[in-house]
Amino acid sequence: MPSALSALSPQRRRLVLVVVGLVGVLVLALAATLVVRALTRGRPVPQDRPGPVLLVPGYGGRTASLDPLAAVLRAEGRDVTIVSLLGDGTGDLDAQAGHLADVADDVLRTSGAPSVDVVGYSAGGVVVRLWVRDHGGDVQARRVLTLGSPQHGTSVAALGAEVAGGCPTACEQLLPDSSLLRRLNAGDETPSGPEWATVRSASDQVVTPTGSAALDGALNVLVQDACPSATTSHYQLPADAVVAATVRSTLGAGPVAAPEPGC
Template sequence: MLDALSPQRRRLVLGVVVAVGVLVLALVAAAVVRSVSQAGPVPQDRPGPVLLVPGYGGRTASLDPLAAALRAQGRAVTVVSPPGDGTGDLDAQAEHLADVADDVLRTSGAGSVDVVGYSAGGVVVRLWVRDHGGDAQTRRVLTLGSPQHGTSVAALGAEVAGGCPEACEQLLPDSALLRRLNAGDETPDGPLWATVRSDADQVVTPTASAALDGALNLRVQDLCPSATTPHGGLPGDPVVLAALSTVLGVAPPTAPAPTCG
């Protein structure tokens, strides 16, 4: 059939066939990574690389204290840069996290990852676990000041501005995305779950929005009653940094010893 085409058209057709073949191979490779990881429960005694997922707006520098502390413990760390400016569809951000996890597992040879989601990044992590294969790829999930049940700040901002970017709309209390995410089991089987929140958080309000049924839910003030850690201070808070060892270790997640820095 190709013989009937001109040389130029023949080259074009062959180029398209090669491109399609490369795409198919890439999709098959991703499927293999996910199917291998789905062979059984993730072993809890084999900590793998750690993925750090930033909050609304995707400012990865906010995660520097976490990355430094984890690397000091000998953990391999990947900071996940969100697609676009980090204010778009949270479900699309979860799909991107799935791609990053596939790549980290493939290149590291590890059997699982641990994931820390800060602020809206914690919602992204839950979407990944629930809807994008993360339940078979992650061993531990730790979320920090995440508006798991929405935040009145997003509602106020949307009201004052007459609307806000898609991720902001999805973080409104009782948004369609959060209703779906919180229907049934808030902490699906697969990873072990933990959350940390601060009573002084003025971004995620009410602060109890950050807690999850079925998780180890920690309040900074339970361990340091005088703490006034704001939302932006959570990634560097002494309680959070201490929890990296007690939550992402080999033993079941527990609260760290009381610490105020």
């Protein structure tokens, strides 16, 4: 290499050195990511040590929708990251799960925490499940909470696809009998690793039927069980008082528990 470099002009020599340096940085970053995953694999996540919280937005990736939840968690002293989805948030949900894995790696590496808690809103809850199942989240997540997530699909996506003659990839994947959901729901709906909880509202007209948002093996909270008069819509879930109470009762240091009744 020295003799080859000496034959180059000063400008080309600097360019080669810059390129080599960049490659070295990328290799080190990849190695650090692999080390994080290797060190955490197979190690039980401490359930009494709440770490940073990742909030995953729904279809379309509107991060501002999760600001109310972020405020609740930060008031509790938690470190919160609202995850920006790839592209416009309507692309392949499995690719979004891979991106979530990268974000989780970065947060764990920079914080030094043993785990993360993750809240997935709407389609973001499906992304979180894909991450846990296929992208290493099973050894990084302590608690998973999903809000109004079409875990078994939604008839609204089916209607939209029928009327429009098709819809973006994520929409197609949220059809009730999509190949992605059939694979995701085959066997154990709540794989071992994190503790699981879901919240849904009987007034949700986006995820229909609303029972699609519940998961076998999870603590499943219906907003109206805690507040019978609630008319919380799908879009109001992140700012709902029952949801805020569920965040506190499921993401704390104690066992996962349903919120106390109240509106």
